[in-house]
Amino acid sequence: MNVMLDSENAAVVNTHLVGSIDLSIVMPCLNEAETIEQCIIKAQEGIKNTNLRGEIVIADNGSTDGSVEIATQLGARVVAVAAKGYGSALRGGIEAARGRWIIMGDADDSYDFSSIHGFIEKLREGFVLVMGCRLPSGKGTIMPGAMPWKNRWLGNPVLSFLGRTFFKTPIRDFHCGLRAFSKTGYDSLGLKTTGMEFASEMVMKATLKGLPITEVPITLYRDGRSRPPHLRAWRDGWRHLRFMLIYSPRWLFLVPGIVIAMLGLISTIFLCWAPRELFGIAFDVGTLLVASMSIIAGIQLVSLACFTKVFGIGSGLLPQDRQFSTVFKFLTLERGLAIGVMIFLFGGGLLIRALSIWQSARFGILSYPDNLRMLTPAMTSIIVGLQVISSSFFMSVLGLNTTEHHPPSTDA
Numbered sequence: 369m370n371v372m373l374d375s376e377n378a379a380v381v382n383t384h385l386v387g388s389i390d391l392s393i394v395m396p397c398l399n400e401a402e403t404i405e406q407c408i409i410k411a412q413e414g415i416k417n418t419n420l421r422g423e424i425v426i427a428d429n430g431s432t433d434g435s436v437e438i439a440t441q442l443g444a445r446v447v448a449v450a451a452k453g454y455g456s457a458l459r460g461g462i463e464a465a466r467g468r469w470i471i472m473g474d475a476d477d478s479y480d481f482s483s484i485h486g487f488i489e490k491l492r493e494g495f496v497l498v499m500g501c502r503l504p505s506g507k508g509t510i511m512p513g514a515m516p517w518k519n520r521w522l523g524n525p526v527l528s529f530l531g532r533t534f535f536k537t538p539i540r541d542f543h544c545g546l547r548a549f550s551k552t553g554y555d556s557l558g559l560k561t562t563g564m565e566f567a568s569e570m571v572m573k574a575t576l577k578g579l580p581i582t583e584v585p586i587t588l589y590r591d592g593r594s595r596p597p598h599l600r601a602w603r604d605g606w607r608h609l610r611f612m613l614i615y616s617p618r619w620l621f622l623v624p625g626i627v628i629a630m631l632g633l634i635s636t637i638f639l640c641w642a643p644r645e646l647f648g649i650a651f652d653v654g655t656l657l658v659a660s661m662s663i664i665a666g667i668q669l670v671s672l673a674c675f676t677k678v679f680g681i682g683s684g685l686l687p688q689d690r691q692f693s694t695v696f697k698f699l700t701l702e703r704g705l706a707i708g709v710m711i712f713l714f715g716g717g718l719l720i721r722a723l724s725i726w727q728s729a730r731f732g733i734l735s736y737p738d739n740l741r742m743l744t745p746a747m748t749s750i751i752v753g754l755q756v757i758s759s760s761f762f763m764s765v766l767g768l769n770t771t772e773h774h775p776p777s778t779d780a
Contacts, residue, residue, distance in 0.1 A: 427461025629666025715749025
């Protein structure tokens with residue numbers, strides 16, 4: 369490849385030698401010799417058009433195809449990142465960037481770095497994170513062949529919809545790789561992931577922290593590689609979904625737990641006195657046992673939601689949540705123990721009554737349905753009571769770190 373050094377644009381890029389930097393364009397790179405020249409030239413043009421002091425940072429993740437040499441000759445600053453992974457490369461490049469504003473994007477020539485004025489305008493308006501939107505629903509454009517059908521019609525729309533649902537973010541294109549943000553805003557997020565889910569973590573944490581977020585329409589072009597992309601659609605899609613669920617205990621544990629427990633409780637009340645028939649279908653003790661298991665499973669999921677939330681806040685993975693802090697203050701260890709003991713004693717009372725009925729029958733054979741109809745609610749109450757008691761103690765232990773180091777203060 370014949371690489372020519374553009375001395376005029378290189379001077380713009382290298383202003384970090386003589387003054388402060390306004391804008392850093394960061395590109396992760398792993399064997400991008402076919403496309404990195406065009407990306408850097410376009411980035412140089414984009415910086416020049418903004419009239420900002422800028423630099424181009426190539427976060428190299430171990431290239432062996434001459435990408436580093438090409439980038440260096442074109443005046444970009446190359447930062448070697450030893451830790452493997454898309455997120456690791458970007459974190460290394462962003463941490464080394466000197467600009468107060470940062471634009472990140474892939475080095476495969478699928479994004480036009482010369483057209484970054486929309487991002488700069490939004491940053492000047494005070495937005496902390498500015499996402500590019502490739503989807504037509506956000507006035508973006510996807511050129512023919514630029515995005516595989518499963519990404520365009522399944523992966524991106526579904527994951528973006530779940531992201532908006534879980535985190536109440538206005539972003540339509542949750543996984544666009546071209547985005548801009550302030551360096552101080554980025555530093556406040558404390559991003560930790562090393563793989564493809566880095567892109568999701570940035571949006572999720574920025575939303576949870578209440579940072580000003582917006583998006584601008586962009587065009588996605590067919591990349592210039594002759595080799596397959598590093599992205600693996602199904603594997604990386606699952607990693608994004610898994611990460612979103614982990615960061616949203618409300619949707620992973622709390623909402624399913626409440627629904628399952630309430631359905632089980634309603635069914636138990638419906639069947640604990642006698643068999644019932646509904647829409648021509650007979651329900652008896654078999655359904656009552658299923659309802660009992662639903663109550664226990666639902667309570668367990670609700671407990672896991674609380675554990676995850678407390679641990680996430682205490683470890684800094686999740687921001688403070690005013691509503692959760694209010695509930696946590698009310699549901700103290702003592703109140704949790706009191707509620708658990710009352711549920712346990714209620715079940716114990718039902719069990720004693722069942723034993724007395726058995727005793728009155730001289731410990732003989734009882735009616736199987738009638739016996740289960742009394743024993744099932746009794747044992748369910750005892751188990752749930754023990755769950756609440758043990759969960760209260762565990763929540764109290766987890767909450768020590770939250771209350772000592774992260775006093776409730778802000779919003780979700």
